[in-house]
Amino acid sequence: EETVSADADESVQDFDAALAEDELADDAEAEAAAKPGISHVRLATIAGLVVVLALAGLVGWLGFRTYESRQLEDQRQLFLQVGRQGAINLTTIDWEHAEADVQRILDSATGTFYDDFQQRAAPFIDVVKQAQSKSVGMVTEAGLESESDTEASVLVAVTVQTSNAGAAEQQPRLWRMRVTVQDVGDDQVKVSNVEFVP
Numbered sequence: 001e002e003t004v005s006a007d008a009d010e011s012v013q014d015f016d017a018a019l020a021e022d023e024l025a026d027d028a029e030a031e032a033a034a035k036p037g038i039s040h041v042r043l044a045t046i047a048g049l050v051v052v053l054a055l056a057g058l059v060g061w062l063g064f065r066t067y068e069s070r071q072l073e074d075q076r077q078l079f080l081q082v083g084r085q086g087a088i089n090l091t092t093i094d095w096e097h098a099e100a101d102v103q104r105i106l107d108s109a110t111g112t113f114y115d116d117f118q119q120r121a122a123p124f125i126d127v128v129k130q131a132q133s134k135s136v137g138m139v140t141e142a143g144l145e146s147e148s149d150t151e152a153s154v155l156v157a158v159t160v161q162t163s164n165a166g167a168a169e170q171q172p173r174l175w176r177m178r179v180t181v182q183d184v185g186d187d188q189v190k191v192s193n194v195e196f197v198p
Contacts, residue, residue, distance in 0.1 A: 082191065095134060
């Protein structure tokens with residue numbers, strides 16, 4: 001009887017121990033079920049946020065590249081416009097407004113070209129007035145030959161109609177010029193050199 005009683009006690013203890021282990025395991029499973037790792041909603045939110053940030057970065061980069069490209073194109077157009085206007089200024093001189101025409105050329109010039117033209121301005125005005133010369137230039141074509149951040153070389157084809165007092169009607173002359181333009185700061189571009197191209 002003692003052996004049976006001892007075996008029964010041992011079986012009861014084993015059963016109690018097994019029951020306690022099962023309860024602990026159930027508690028652990030219940031805790032794990034109560035605290036899931038990452039829900040599907042949270043995972044989708046994180047993925048969506050990553051995609052939005054990537055798209056925002058791409059849009060920002062594309063916007064910057066577009067802005068940079070537009071700035072470059074605006075600068076090219078400014079260089080071209082100043083080159084064209086410089087050629088017109090040099091070929092449009094009226095003896096009745098010679099001082100104003102020469103001043104217009106000086107206002108749009110810089111560097112050694114400005115210095116050279118300023119030194120020759122007075123004799124040039126005298127010659128134009130004596131001959132009662134009138135010339136009108138018209139740009140037929142213009143294009144950028146080369147450019148950098150601060151200057152450009154503009155090739156300009158100009159048709160010039162000239163008339164002098166007492167002279168017969170002259171045929172228009174075709175000139176080609178290489179006009180170098182330079183950024184002098186404060187969004188100003190001026191003519192820094194002019195060469196006639198054969």
